[in-house]
Structures are given as structure tokens and as C-alpha cells.
Amino acid sequence: MAEHNFFQFLGENLVEFAKFTGFANVEYGHIIMILIGLFFIYLAIFKKFEPMLLLPIGFGMIVGNIPFYPGLQIGVYEDGSVLNYLYFGVLKGIYPPLIFLGIGAMTDFSALISNPKLMLVGAAAQFGIFGAYMLALALGFTASEAGAIGIIGGADGPTAIFLSSKLAPDLMGAIAVSAYSYMALVPVIQPPIMKLFTTQKERLIKMRPPRMVSTTEKIIFPVIGILLTCFLVPSGLPLLGMLFFGNLLKESGVTRRLATTASGPLIDIVTILIGLTVGASTQATTFLTVKSVGIFALGALSFVIATSAGVLFVKFFNLFLKEGNKINPLIGNAGVSAVPDAARVSQEVGLKYDKSNYLLMHAMGPNVAGVIGSAVAAGILLGFLS
Amino acid sequence: MKERLSKIAAVVAFGLLAVPCLAQSLKDVRINEVLVKNENSYMDDYGQRNGWIELFNSGYSNVNIAGCYLSVDPSNPAATYKIPKNDPRTVIPPQGYVVFFADGSADKGTFYTNFTLDKTGEIYLLDAGKHESDKVTYDLSAMTPDISIGYMTFDQNEGLAWGNLPATTPGSTNEVYEIVPRSEIFREHDPSGFIMTITAMTVVFSALMLLFLCFKAVGNILMRVDANKNAKASGTAPVRQTAAQLNKEAISGEVIAAIATTIRLFEEDLHDKESEVITINRVARTYSPWSSKIYGINNQPVRKR
DSSP: OHHHHHHHHHHHHHHHHHHHHHHHHHHHHHHHHHHHHHHHHHHHHHHHHSHHHHHHHHHHHHHHOOOOTTTTOOOSSSSOOOOHHHHHHTTTOHHHHHHHHHHHHHTTTHHHSSSSHHHHHHHTTTHHHHHHHHHHHTTTTTTHHHHHGGGGGOHHHHHHHHHHHHHGGHHHHHHHHHHHHHHHHHHHHHHHHHHTTTHHHHHTTOOOOOOOOOOHHHHHHHHHHHHHHHHHHGGGGHHHHHHHHHHHHHSSSSSSHHHHHHIIIIIIHHHHHHHHHHHHTHHHHHHHSHHHHHHHHHHHHHEEEEHHHHHHHHHHHTTTOTTTTTOGGGGGGGGGGOTTTHHHHHHHHHHOOOTTTTOOOHHHHHHHHHHHHHHHHHHHHHHHOO | OHHHHHHHHHHHHHHHHGGGGGGHHHHHHEEEEEEEEESSSSOOOTOOEEEEEEEEEOSOEEEEEETTTEEETOOOOHHHHHHHOSOOOGGGGGGEEEEEOOSOOSSOOBBBOOSSSSSEEEEEOOOOTOOOEEEEEEEGGGGTTTOOOEEEEETTTEEEEEOOOSSTTTOOOSSSSSOOOOOHHHHOOTSSHHHHHHHHHHHHHHHHHHHHHHHHHHHHHHHHHHHHHHHHHTSOOOOOOOHHHHHSSOOHHHHHHHHHHHHHHHHHHOOOSSSSOOOOOOOOOOOOTTTTTGGGGTOOOOOOO
16 A cells, blocks of 8 residues: 555656656747757857857757746746846846947947048948838837837847837847847848949949057047037937947056956856847747747848948948048948948958958948947937837 | 943934934935825725825835824924834835825824824925925815825826826825827827938937047047147158048058968967877975874874973
8 A cells, every 4th residue: 555655656746747847838939949049059150150149149049948837936037037137137228238348348449530431321321220110110010119129220239139128128039139130141131232232333442541540539539429429319328338438448558457358258248148148038938929020020121221321321422522532332331330240241242343452441430330320329219219 | 431432322323223214215205195185085904084195215225214204294293203113114115105194193003193184284204303305285275075186297298296186096106097108109290200210310420420520620630730740850841641642652452461361370370279289297295284294193292291
């Protein structure tokens, strides 16, 4: 009798345990999301597409979609779980400004300072954000959601996460994954558009090499930068403030240790945390929706609009520039930020048409201007829609 | 000395007692809603209907109102109620509410004041030092039974205002109407997003145009200063180079490519993976009392006389 009770108890325990396993709680959605996560990891490792981002996000997708019995305080959306605490930095927009601090500390604005007119190219590419905003409104998204979706066109992951956490937290997972995916696909998306809108003659334009920029100019840049942009758009302060602060740490030359930490260990730690938690936030139940499909479609369109606007603006701008000062329209795409991939695309496409035409340094100008531009645009959207 | 110490201790003790009601955090607490005449509204724990005062912590940290005062006439101790200490319920959580019943009896508990609301037409919230932190006034004769007064957004463009509320809401927000988010109000005026696009792009262009103009000016000034410096050093007239001259002097693409290749080759030479690795380990006995002979068990303790 006792033996029977023992085995019965053991059996019941095993059945009870089975209820808590992932196998008992798995749904099709989980499998799909895990497969997407694995695909991201594949792209990161074997295709080298933005591995710093796609690897943590891909693995985060697996972490976030392991099925579990609810109430054990383990899921990213469960109060008190470790993942929930880590996700707090995303939800409250803490990580993106820290990443901007690191970006500021590792960015050399010399290309922009030596040829400041390239800033306007960075501004033009922000049409992608507002083009996507208008399209999202037309598709029936609310104004806040449309603003959050539009920022995908800024091609700036931290900005997208920051704005969506404020305007549409429910869509943040889809928006972040969409933004990072398209940033990784910049070498695929942009070249056909650049070729479509340029003539052979324009592609061969050789730009004047950037002049030497003095240390004084480099130090003045972040100070004037924050004063001008943040007085105009104070809502962009968390991102722009940190960006320019990080840059001043780098350029001042007296805070080398701080700059090294901001551009090294700090940004690495935050990138790990943001990537993993954003990936984990894409739980099948919240991610696999019709809205997510719409977000991905709009994200792609926003990149197309942004790239086209950048290239076309350069062509327009060239009408007013003297011979010798003209800009190669192949650097117009770099205005979408996506640093430094978009600039690298300009370089590669440029080299295809002229083996001696090195556009990388010129493209870095609109590229970093795009970062400033998208942060300003995010501030405007936040100001109007929050 | 002892006397001085006891004085210091008294001052410290007084300071500590005052801590629960710090003036700075009390600023976050406001008198949010008041019902002067309660006939058929909110009932207290004793089953009675009295006037009540709702306090709201508008801040984002806990505020302990223990030691603070509620009063309808601060000069009159009989109309001033000191909120007792040692009751955890006096800690108002962020964005939280507490309700005090003004029934004029001081012996029913923490949330029952020793005054009623039908005497003066004023309610004060005072800090531990009896300094005014918040105050509301009302016209006693205009008070309608079961209609409370409080802060509410009566007009989207005006922000919070004090007035008669459409419903009594003790312990919760006074906003009973559906609040249309600002973004949706914006959308009503701009359904296509065209105005937003024009506005935002104008601002983005303005911001970067300002930077452009500023740095064009800064660059020109610094280049002129450099040219002057160089001229002074060489004793010739300052010369500014034209774009064509700069182009001429520019390093050609081939040279840049050669430099880039050299740097790349140099960096690649500093590789991490070595084909052969020789590891030399230092062989040394590290000292430890555990392995030391002088502490070994063979060393018998020596008794010193």
C-alpha cells in the first residue's frame, strides 16, 4: 500500500512538474519568434550584419519566448523578475541617453565641422521620419503610435527606443526590432535608390578633401551644439545633451579616462542590456500582431523615403553650389544616420564608379548630422505628441 | 558639559522628530478635494457622514505627513489638528491620496480632525513648524450638500483649476471626464500629418542651419586667425587659399589609398592569434604560514618563565 502511494505520489509530482516545463506551455507563436531569433543570430554571426545589435536582440528573442508557467516572476513583463528590472532601463528611456553618451565620446565631428553645409543633408534625410508618420496616420495608427513608428526612419536604434518608450510602449519591441533590422540591411536597401536618383556624371563628382580642424573648433562644437539645438528643441535634451556631453569629454582632452569609459565599457554594457531586453520584450503574444506587420512595412518605407530625400536634396543643393564645391549625391544616403554603415555604403557605391573617389570621410559629415537631426526630430515628436 | 550635551541631544531629537514632515517634500502634497456638506455622500468607518478633506501627493516619492497640521484657523488650537506620528498610513505614496474626516472629534483616530468645515471657509495644511504649505478657501454660503470642490482640468487649455466637481471622488483622481490625449487633439487639427511634417522639418532644418551658420563663421574666424599668425611668423602678408588651390594641394586618392593600406597591414600585423605560443611560468614557492616550517606542528610551544 505504502509502495503504491509512493509511486502514485512520484507520478503526480512528475505530472505536476511537466505542467511547468516549456513543452507544456509552448505555442506556435513562441516557435516562430525563436526561429526569428535564431535567424538574427545567423545574420549576426555568419553575415556580420550589425552583430553587436542583432546578436543580443536575437538571443533576447529566444530568452523572451521560452514558454513558462505564468506567475513565477521570470518573464520580462512580470513584476519583480530580474528581466523586468533590466527592462526598466528600456521602459523608462534610461539606456538610450547612455548610449548617446558613448556615441558622443566615440564620434569625431571633424568631417562635419570642416564642411558644415553637410549638416543640411542630415536634416533632409529626416523626411523619412515624417513620411512614415503620415503613412502611419493614413493606415489608422493613433498619432502617438504614428510618431513612434515614424522615428524608425531616423535609422537610429536608441532614438527609436527612447521615443517609442514615451509615445507607444506597447509597440516598442516591434519598433526597435524593425529599426535595428533595417539598419543592418542598409547595404541592401540604399544602393538601388542611390543609383536610381543619380546620373553617371553626378556619381563621379570628386569632393574637396576636408580641411584640418583645430582642437578649439572641436571643443566649441559640442558646447554650441547643445546650446543651439536644445534651446530650440528642449525635449531632445536627454539624447542631445548626452551626445554633446560625451563629445566634449572626448575633445576636451582632459577627461580621457571618462571618455574611454563612456565610449568603451559603458556603451558596451548598455548595448548588451538594451539588446537583450529589447529582444526579450518581443514575446509572441505582444509581438506577433497585425500591427507589427504594419510597423515593419512602414519601417522599410521610411528608410526608402529617408534615403531618397537625402540623395535628392544633395542634387537640389548642388544647383546653388559653385564648381569645385559641389557635393557628390552618393553621400546623401548617409543623412539617415545608421552610423557608420550608411557612410560605408556611400564609400562602396562611390568606389564602384571611380576607384579613386573616396567618399567615406565626406559621408561621415551627413552621417553624424543625421544623428543630431533624428534626435531633434524625436524631440519635436515628443513635444507635440506626448 | 552634561547640560550642553543634553541640549544638543534635545536639538537633534527635535530635528529627528521633524523629519517625517520635511517642508520640501510636503510641497508635493496639496489639498485636492473638499466636501463641506455631506448628507448622502461618502460614509466614514463609524457609519457617519461628515465633511472631509482629501490630500494628494503629486510628487514621485513617499511623503510622510505625520507631525504636520490641518487647520481651519491656525491661531486657534481647537481648530488645528496635529496629524499623529507612528501611524504608517500617514505616508502618502507617490500620486496617492488620504482622506481626513472633519467631524470635530479628536478621539476617533488618525484621520478624524478636531474641527469641522462649516466655520471659517478656509483650510490650511501646515508643516511641522506650523508654516503654511497649502491653503484653500471657499464660500461657506455657496456650499451645496454632496457637491465637493477641488482641482480638476475643466478646460484642456487652462490646466488645473479649483471649482465645483461633477462627482465626489474621495481617495481617487478628480478627473471623471475622459481625457483626450494631446496627441489626438493634435491629430484632429492635422489628420494627414502634413502640418506636423512641415513644422518639424522646418525646425530640424532651422536647428542644423543654425549650427551650419555658426560653424561656418567659427571656421572662417579661426582660419583667419591662423593665417594671420602664420603671416606674422613668416613676415609676409596673410594669404587665404581658394577652393581650387586647396584642391590642387589636396592629397590624391591614390596616396590616401596607399596610406590606408599601410595602416591596415600594420594593424593586421598586430594580430592576437599566434602560430606558436611559448609560455614561461615563473616557478617560485610562495610563502604561507600554513606551509612554513616555523609554524609546523614539530615546533612545540615554549613556555617562558
